[in-house]
Amino acid sequence: MNTAILAQDLRGLCGQTCIALLMNMSVEEVVKATKCGKGKMSGRKLFEALDLFQVDRAEKMKYNRGKQVELPECCILSEHGHFLLYYKSVFYDNIKGVFSDYDYSQLVAYLEINLVERM
Known part of the structure; x- marks a missing residue:
């Protein structure tokens, strides 16, 4: 995983950053491929982008609504309007x-990712 991309100013590109980390590509490449710029990555668009890159994922989010959970080895976390990657x-x-x-009180839901072999 190329964490060097996190050194950039990535405000408004949370979902795109998660995908870039998963796919070992730049955030710019993800934005170009998905046609989804700053502040535009909704949950539905995240699912579409993961499908575009053929990321093996769970069918739907698992909701925990702020309760601490045991996370799978790799997943995308959804907070209130924000995504981050757990690996x-x-x-x-x-x-x-x-x-x-x-702080699990911020966690609304998570989406399990089965992409371990690429990271």
Whole structure:
């Protein structure tokens, strides 16, 4: 996983950043392929983008509504209007960077990703 992309200013590109990390590509490449720019990545568009890149994923989000859960090895977390990536006990966020402690009260839902072989 190329975490160097997190050093850029990625505000408004949270879903695109998650996909870029998963696919080992630049955020710019994801934006171009999905035609989805800053502040435009909704949940539906995230699913469409994952499908575009043929990312093996769960059919739907699992909702926890702020309760602590045991996350799968790789998943995209959905907070209130924000996405971040979780992989092997580490969180990757386009705003906060890389961290291991997480406030589960912010978590609304998560989408399991079966992409371990690419990372």
